[in-house]
Structure formats: C-alpha cells, structure tokens
Amino acid sequence: MSAPSDLPPAVGQRVLDAVVAVTGDLDLDAVLARIVRGAMDLTGARYGALGVLDPSGSERLARFVPVGMDDDAVAAVSHWPRGEGLLGELIDHPAPVRVPEIEDDVRSAGFPEGHPPMRTFLGVPVRARDAVFGNLYLTDKDDGSPFTAQDEGAVVALAAAAGVAIENARLYGRAKQVGVLEDRDRIARDLHDVVIQRLFASAMSLMSVQPLVTDPTARTRIEETVTDLDETIRQIRSTIFALHTAADPLAPSIEDRLGARAAAAASVLGFEPAVTVEVLGERSGAGVADGGPSLPAEVADQLVVVLGEALTNVARHARAGAVVVHLAVTAREARLTVTDDGVGIRAGGRRSGLRNLASRAAALGGASQVEALPDGGTRLEWWARLA
Incomplete structure (x- = not known):
C-alpha cells in the first residue's frame, strides 16, 4: 500500500501507520475504537467518536463509540447523541463536514445534558462494501485551531481503509458465530438424537414390563422411575432449546x-x-x-x-x-x-x-x-x- 498521493509524505506515512494499527485486529469493538483513536492521532483531536448507523432504520444511530472522555465524563452525559444536528447532516448527506465553530453553525442541535462543551468539528463517513457503515466525529484540536483540509484528507484516507477493516472484522465475527452455532447445534443434536432417545426407550421398556411385575412396591418404583425419566427428558429438552432457539x-x-x-x-x-x-x-x-x-x-x-x-x-x-x-x-x-x-x-x-x-x-x-x-x-x- 502506498501513501495517499494528495497528502504530504509525512502525513501520508502517519495515515499508513494508522491504517496498520486499525487493521491489526479482527474484533469489531477493538477495530472501531482503533479507528477513532487513529483519526484523533492524525488530527490532534481531543475527542472522537464513531456513530454506527442503525441498519433497521428504527433509530438513526444504533451505536456510539466515544474516545477521549474519562469514566466520570461519560457517566455525566444524559444520553449519547442520536444522530441530530451536524451528526444528522452526515447521515443525510454522507460527505465530509468541517465546522470552525459548532455553536455558530445553523445545522447544530446542541449537546445532551452533561456533555462537555466542544467547539470545532470534523465529520467523515465510513463506508463498508459501498454502503455507509457509520460516521467518524472529531472535535477540538489540542492547539485550539480549526480542522484543516489536510486533516480532512488524512481522515478520509483513514476512513477508506477503515471500511475494509470493519468488513473484515464483521466477516470474522460471523465466522465465529457460525462456529459457535455449529457447536451448539451439534450438542443439541447429540442430546436429542442420542441422550433423549435412549432415555425415552428406557422409559418405554420399563412401562412394558410393569404389567408383568406383581410386587406392588416394585411396580411403584417402576412408575416413579418412569416419572423421573420423563422429568429428565423435559429438562434436557429445555437445555436443547436454550442451545438452539428460534x-x-x-x-x-x-x-x-x-x-x-x-x-x-x-x-x-x-x-x-x-x-x-x-x-x-x-x-x-x-x-x-x-x-x-x-x-x-x-x-x-x-x-x-x-x-x-x-x-x-x-x-x-x-x-x-x-x-x-x-x-x-x-x-x-x-x-x-x-x-x-x-x-x-x-x-x-x-x-x-x-x-x-x-x-x-x-x-x-x-x-x-x-x-x-x-x-x-x-x-x-x-x-x-x-x-
């Protein structure tokens, strides 16, 4: 991979370093956090987040991954952004957005209660398989200056590679899920096809010999054993359904x-x-x-x-x-x-x-x-x- 040609060599190398860091993990949660940290490192932003779009459409943002706030600051926020204001602008029109003063922008919707004040803004869409997966949000550079065109170019380049990393992580997660489901399905099949059937056959065998037993105590013990086997079968069925649910x-x-x-x-x-x-x-x-x-x-x-x-x-x-x-x-x-x-x-x-x-x-x-x-x-x- 070569450095993006429209960026200075030093910035291009930093983008490549960020891409390598982002693609070095296959866990989706870790990848998302690394994307945000990589974008913050490239631009010197104090705060960053990645908003994941809700594929069902019932909400604008299904997930919000913030970086740069300590636990107390996170706990103080009444709710995470829901995809309004500048964040909504990115959702409705997935193209980079740079704002020198958030409060002065007519598209701004303010912050949730308890949210720390932020001034400057850079937002970039992140695509995976040509569909918008989410958006990168960056605010407040360490030196207090607005985000530049160079910052935007660096983050756009990172976002392009990030989409590939996200898709790889999603495919890896699906493969793991299929593996888990296959294991659960195999265990459920073994319980159903082997264990339950043997217990069922044992109960039926006991029932077939019960009329031949003349001792009342022995007949009672057989009936109790069959009842216990039935209860065991019911419990195993519950386990099967927990393993293999609709x-x-x-x-x-x-x-x-x-x-x-x-x-x-x-x-x-x-x-x-x-x-x-x-x-x-x-x-x-x-x-x-x-x-x-x-x-x-x-x-x-x-x-x-x-x-x-x-x-x-x-x-x-x-x-x-x-x-x-x-x-x-x-x-x-x-x-x-x-x-x-x-x-x-x-x-x-x-x-x-x-x-x-x-x-x-x-x-x-x-x-x-x-x-x-x-x-x-x-x-x-x-x-x-x-x-």
Whole structure:
C-alpha cells in the first residue's frame, strides 16, 4: 500500500501507520475504537467518536463509540447523541463536514445534558462494501485551531481503509458465530438424537414390563422411575432449546422443529405422525417459519415441548395407529392440535401430563383442552396468545 498521493509524505506515512494499527485486529469493538483513536492521532483531536448507523432504520444511530472522555465524563452525559444536528447532516448527506465553530453553525442541535462543551468539528463517513457503515466525529484540536483540509484528507484516507477493516472484522465475527452455532447445534443434536432417545426407550421398556411385575412396591418404583425419566427428558429438552432457539439465524424453522419431534417419536409410536403448519389471516407471509416476530421464540419453544409431551401421552396410553399434528398461527394465537385414532380418554388416564400442558399454556395467556372423539380417538388442543 502506498501513501495517499494528495497528502504530504509525512502525513501520508502517519495515515499508513494508522491504517496498520486499525487493521491489526479482527474484533469489531477493538477495530472501531482503533479507528477513532487513529483519526484523533492524525488530527490532534481531543475527542472522537464513531456513530454506527442503525441498519433497521428504527433509530438513526444504533451505536456510539466515544474516545477521549474519562469514566466520570461519560457517566455525566444524559444520553449519547442520536444522530441530530451536524451528526444528522452526515447521515443525510454522507460527505465530509468541517465546522470552525459548532455553536455558530445553523445545522447544530446542541449537546445532551452533561456533555462537555466542544467547539470545532470534523465529520467523515465510513463506508463498508459501498454502503455507509457509520460516521467518524472529531472535535477540538489540542492547539485550539480549526480542522484543516489536510486533516480532512488524512481522515478520509483513514476512513477508506477503515471500511475494509470493519468488513473484515464483521466477516470474522460471523465466522465465529457460525462456529459457535455449529457447536451448539451439534450438542443439541447429540442430546436429542442420542441422550433423549435412549432415555425415552428406557422409559418405554420399563412401562412394558410393569404389567408383568406383581410386587406392588416394585411396580411403584417402576412408575416413579418412569416419572423421573420423563422429568429428565423435559429438562434436557429445555437445555436443547436454550442451545438452539428460534432467535438464532441458523436455527431450524418451527415446521422443521415440529417435524423432528414427530419423527423422533416414531420409534415408540410405531409410525411417524403427520405434521402441517398453517398461517392464517393477517399473519400470512410473516416470519413464522423462523420463529420471528410473528411467532416469538418462547412460544415456538413451548410448542415443540408440548408436542413432545402429547406424543409421549399417545405412546403411553392411546394404542393409536395414526396421529395428525396441526399448527395454526393467526394474528391472535398459535394453536396446536394433536389428534390420534386410539382408544380415547379413559377415567384416571393422562391427567398429570394434561395438567402440565395446561400450566404451560396458562403461562403464555392460553389454555388447553382434550376431548374424546365420537368415532374413537382423542383430540388435544393447546394454544398461546400472540396479541
């Protein structure tokens, strides 16, 4: 890399030194702070900051990285700038801005309460991949003089290289995130495919031999052990969902999660339940598939847990030959229906599991109900409020 040709050799070398310092780290937080410090060193500014634009557009600035203020000064500021005044000018018109006296500039919006007074200003946009990532803000040179065209040129050159450093750091961060998510996904898969299935099989084996045991104490111990195994399975499921939630960008859709839960139950049911998901009314086209705004992660997690418990009840009590699972999502609720063609509800059967399902629904403002069907079989409905 050669020094910027429109800068004096000494300044160009300082820019190169700053670029080397900025690009010497792959952690985004460290890169942003180094960019600000590099710009301050190049210009002799006492204060500097980098405002990161909010990509969602809900706010003007998603983040503000200040340098040059001690902890007490930072604590005294009522709130960080929100992208108004001169900072807003840079956001609306991403081109360098130099101001000899902030207070006299008609674009100035003043400072938040507790903010130290500042006089001179230099702002430069920072682009990454041809899009504005944020803006560099510098104020008050150590010698009290205004920022010069040379200062502006040096910071513009640094900002150009800074965009590359930011993009590298972001790519590195995404790669690390993917690695973490892959590790979490692998652990979740191992827990689900190995640990839970073995516990499930052990519980079913104990249930199958219980009728052959004549000693009442031994039968009670078997029932208690099966209950403990069920609770352990529920706890492991909670751990899986904590590792692999719908909030993760690489997490599976609710359709995939319900389908996986149904497939896992096939070994004990003797068949795989049919699963369908339907989005109705004003939520059509919304992000149900990824558990996004239209289906909160907490609700998505509970739906999978509830389906697992419902299928466990069917395997234990129903002697069913088929199960149909249907999830309907509307503007107001998410409703899961599990229908089997088994022997139907019997007095004293399935009650503890049903109470557990009801409590899960109540915690989300919903409810659950179960009914025997006229032609045999059982229908469970479980729903949670979404609005």
